[in-house]
Amino acid sequence: MLKVAVILPVYNEAKCIAKTWDSVLQFSNTRPYYHFTFVNDGSTDQTKQILDAKLTAASNSRIKVIEYEENKGKGFAIKTAVESVHEDYICFIDSDLAYSLEHLDLLVEKLDEFDVVIGCRNLIPESIERVNLTRKLAGKSFNTISRKLLNLPFCDMQAGIKGFKKNVAKEVFQKQKIAGFSFDAELIFLAKKKGYKIGQIPAMVSEKHLNKVSKVNLLIDSARMLLDLLKIRCNDIMGKYE
Numbered sequence: 001m002l003k004v005a006v007i008l009p010v011y012n013e014a015k016c017i018a019k020t021w022d023s024v025l026q027f028s029n030t031r032p033y034y035h036f037t038f039v040n041d042g043s044t045d046q047t048k049q050i051l052d053a054k055l056t057a058a059s060n061s062r063i064k065v066i067e068y069e070e071n072k073g074k075g076f077a078i079k080t081a082v083e084s085v086h087e088d089y090i091c092f093i094d095s096d097l098a099y100s101l102e103h104l105d106l107l108v109e110k111l112d113e114f115d116v117v118i119g120c121r122n123l124i125p126e127s128i129e130r131v132n133l134t135r136k137l138a139g140k141s142f143n144t145i146s147r148k149l150l151n152l153p154f155c156d157m158q159a160g161i162k163g164f165k166k167n168v169a170k171e172v173f174q175k176q177k178i179a180g181f182s183f184d185a186e187l188i189f190l191a192k193k194k195g196y197k198i199g200q201i202p203a204m205v206s207e208k209h210l211n212k213v214s215k216v217n218l219l220i221d222s223a224r225m226l227l228d229l230l231k232i233r234c235n236d237i238m239g240k241y242e
Helices: 017-030 047-057 074-082 103-111 125-129 133-150 166-175 183-193 218-237
Strands: 004-010 034-041 063-068 089-093 116-120 161-165 198-202
Touching: 004 017, 004 074, 004 103, 017 034, 017 047, 017 063, 034 047, 034 074, 047 063, 063 074, 074 089, 074 166, 074 183, 089 103, 089 166, 103 116, 103 161, 103 198, 116 183, 133 183, 133 218, 161 166, 161 183, 166 183, 183 198, 183 218
Parallel strands: 004 034, 004 089, 034 063, 116 198
Antiparallel strands: 089 161, 116 161
């Protein structure tokens, strides 16, 4: 059986991280080929204390925690974990479980055929319809600009669930330069640039996540994402990904 590394980047998720840990533990106990890594990306709430307590109490060696003090962004957190794992497949999923852990089985199955697999909310129309207006506008704007600037054919590049074959993950994350929200688009751009086969799975957003207060500032974060996309294009033109 192939081994699968699953990375969960965490930033200020004290309200839900204990429940996520319990779900991961239960999932891992029924699927011993999964190995989970929580990455505490400099949380300033009680996330660290909760993770430390859970880790101390755990008897499951397939769950580990990486921590550092300064918040450096979701892309940096995942890249840090990728450097430390060596399983056959390397996946990541949002730590609030906006997408259920059962999606991982779909990723793994699809990775038999593709080098990279990304979650796509658009493959489940009702999933998009349930998203609040702010998130919907931000996501649609980002994906439209991403497709134009980076010549990418995918309609959803920011769903927080993606998987890679190990050699592909090691290569694209090593070349990754964006640490913030746009790191997803950069990874897909790099994978396409290298000629890797990219597949998609349907991603259903959980009801609980839909009711969660969004951390996205439509104006500020959209501007940051646009700048990141321009950086990706400039990096490519300047040969920084070679």
